[in-house]
Amino acid sequence: MRRIAFASITAAVLAGAAAAAAQGTAAAPAAPWTRGATCYEVFVRSFQDSNGDGVGDLNGLIQKLDYINDGNPATQRDLGAQCIWLMPIAESPSYHGYDVVDYYRVDREYGTNDDFKRLMAEAHRRGIHVLVDMVLNHSSSDNPWFLDAARNPRSRYRNWYMFSAQHPGVKNPWGSDNWHKSPHGDEYYFGLFWSGMPDLNVENPEVVAETKRIASFWLDSMGVDGFRLDAIKHLVEAGRGAQVEHLPGTHVFLRDYAAYLRTVKPDAYTVGEVWDSIGAVMPYYPDQLTSHFMFELSDAILNAVKTGNASRLLPGYLRLQETLPPHRYAPFLRNHDQSRTMTVLEGDVARAKMAATLLLTLPGLPFLYYGEELGIAGDKPDENLRTPMHWTSAPGAGFTTGTPWRAPQADWATRNVAAQNADRGSLLNLHRRLIHLRAQKPALASGELVPLTAGSAAVAAYVRRDARRPVLVVANLGSTPLSGVALNSAAGALRAGRYTARSLLDPVSAAPVRVTANGRVHGYVPVPTLRPMQVHVLELVPAR
Numbered sequence: 001m002r003r004i005a006f007a008s009i010t011a012a013v014l015a016g017a018a019a020a021a022a023q024g025t026a027a028a029p030a031a032p033w034t035r036g037a038t039c040y041e042v043f044v045r046s047f048q049d050s051n052g053d054g055v056g057d058l059n060g061l062i063q064k065l066d067y068i069n070d071g072n073p074a075t076q077r078d079l080g081a082q083c084i085w086l087m088p089i090a091e092s093p094s095y096h097g098y099d100v101v102d103y104y105r106v107d108r109e110y111g112t113n114d115d116f117k118r119l120m121a122e123a124h125r126r127g128i129h130v131l132v133d134m135v136l137n138h139s140s141s142d143n144p145w146f147l148d149a150a151r152n153p154r155s156r157y158r159n160w161y162m163f164s165a166q167h168p169g170v171k172n173p174w175g176s177d178n179w180h181k182s183p184h185g186d187e188y189y190f191g192l193f194w195s196g197m198p199d200l201n202v203e204n205p206e207v208v209a210e211t212k213r214i215a216s217f218w219l220d221s222m223g224v225d226g227f228r229l230d231a232i233k234h235l236v237e238a239g240r241g242a243q244v245e246h247l248p249g250t251h252v253f254l255r256d257y258a259a260y261l262r263t264v265k266p267d268a269y270t271v272g273e274v275w276d277s278i279g280a281v282m283p284y285y286p287d288q289l290t291s292h293f294m295f296e297l298s299d300a301i302l303n304a305v306k307t308g309n310a311s312r313l314l315p316g317y318l319r320l321q322e323t324l325p326p327h328r329y330a331p332f333l334r335n336h337d338q339s340r341t342m343t344v345l346e347g348d349v350a351r352a353k354m355a356a357t358l359l360l361t362l363p364g365l366p367f368l369y370y371g372e373e374l375g376i377a378g379d380k381p382d383e384n385l386r387t388p389m390h391w392t393s394a395p396g397a398g399f400t401t402g403t404p405w406r407a408p409q410a411d412w413a414t415r416n417v418a419a420q421n422a423d424r425g426s427l428l429n430l431h432r433r434l435i436h437l438r439a440q441k442p443a444l445a446s447g448e449l450v451p452l453t454a455g456s457a458a459v460a461a462y463v464r465r466d467a468r469r470p471v472l473v474v475a476n477l478g479s480t481p482l483s484g485v486a487l488n489s490a491a492g493a494l495r496a497g498r499y500t501a502r503s504l505l506d507p508v509s510a511a512p513v514r515v516t517a518n519g520r521v522h523g524y525v526p527v528p529t530l531r532p533m534q535v536h537v538l539e540l541v542p543a544r
Contacts, residue, residue: 044056046406048064080439091107137234138193159201254272271290332369340385433505454487469541470539473537474530
């Protein structure tokens with residue numbers, strides 16, 4: 001199906017891996033901004049409408065940048081995010097933008113290329129780095145490349161896609177048929193996700209060259225700081241589409257693509273979507289993209305909070321810590337393809353607060369989906385996961401003065417930014433405090449994760465170890481109070497000595513910590529009673 005033979009692909013993978021090892025390219029050194037940063041995922045269509053047409057746009061996003069980060073570290077009326085990931089903004093016939101017709105033009109519903117350049121200037125002025133969604137697995141069936149290829153067998157774009165005179169008669173590993181009858185001729189074409197998204201042939205050197213031109217345009221001409229790459233485990237297929245994920249040719253493409261990006265912009269940050277287990281993601285390191293989303297960590301946090309059992313919370317984080325620096329993996333709770341956190345947690349605000357606290361005190365470079373900080377709900381179909389942001393109780397939820405492209409969630413009048421601004425204990429204000437703390441405290445920014453043991457599976461306990469002031473997190477995930485919970489560690493957990501425990505979130509009187517000569521925490525009871533769904537974030541200050 002592809003131009004490069006399987007044996008050649010395998011040889012290239014092995015050669016690339018050997019070269020990377022020989023050169024010591026763990027690739028992707030940490031850009032300074034990633035230390036302690038939090039990234040915020042924005043669906044432009046649903047964030048803020050500036051002209052009353054019911055569709056969010058770039059000028060609306062500019063109006064709301066101060067909500068994300070106002071550029072002043074001393075204030076906390078902003079979230080404090082140092083990075084935004086914009087879901088697709090290139091020209092597309094679909095509301096979501098994942099089927100691109102013109103990779104070099106901003107979707108006209110969102111504005112113009114000049115509007116985007118103004119967004120970049122305003123974001124950078126506030127210290128916000130901007131990542132844009134890069135969709136390379138497929139294009140739109142309305143893309144001029146595909147239309148020409150489908151209508152003309154001698155088109156220069158013919159080998160940019162995969163065509164077959166007869167249906168190949170194969171299904172993918174999940175039993176689905178990904179070959180679609182062409183409306184432009186008596187043949188079939190391959191599109192993994194649906195007929196409107198024909199797969200690009202990224203083993204064709206001409207396609208590879210085009211992907212690099214697109215990247216250069218966005219990095220150089222538009223000034224972006226990096227990319228989120230969509231669906232990368234599916235980039236290469238084999239067996240006429242019978243095999244559709246994690247193939248060797250995918251790594252060949254990503255290794256070459258990432259190396260090219262570094263020649264254009266050495267500190268470009270890339271994060272890939274590999275929707276799979278940690279084990280399945282690890283072959284995408286060390287010398288491909290900067291980082292990848294860790295879906296397994298998302299599941300671990302939400303399962304722990306939902307079930308009240310902390311036993312499976314930390315193993316994934318500890319495994320990643322063994323091999324990767326924290327800027328190279330991206331934990332999150334939910335994204336635009338998944339039921340929102342508040343829906344998963346059945347409307348339980350206390351559990352949503354717990355999930356946010358765990359995410360933002362554990363290692364990695366966390367991503368936060370817009371509206372999660374408010375507790376916006378949402379379930380399938382996908383449009384209901386991507387509804388307008390709740391800004392105020394005004395008509396249109398403060399998102400638009402017109403009719404919104406999609407109705408906001410039913411509780412928009414009470415669950416909105418204006419209402420939660422006024423409530424110090426709101427989910428929004430908790431996110432603000434945690435994101436700012438993560439940026440300010442070296443232990444939370446990049447400290448080593450050290451697990452502690454407790455007498456109950458309902459208790460999550462860990463230290464983020466820093467040379468000066470470690471941070472201890474202890475949380476009761478259960479539904480009943482727990483008294484006299486004692487924490488213990490292995491030897492070498494902390495430097496020996498006595499520490500004062502200072503709360504970083506809410507006023508609490510925590511007992512001092514004594515660490516034994518061999519670096520163990522033994523029998524430490526931070527507070528007499530842990531209430532249900534209560535979490536303490538304690539900075540450990542060495543006693544003089």
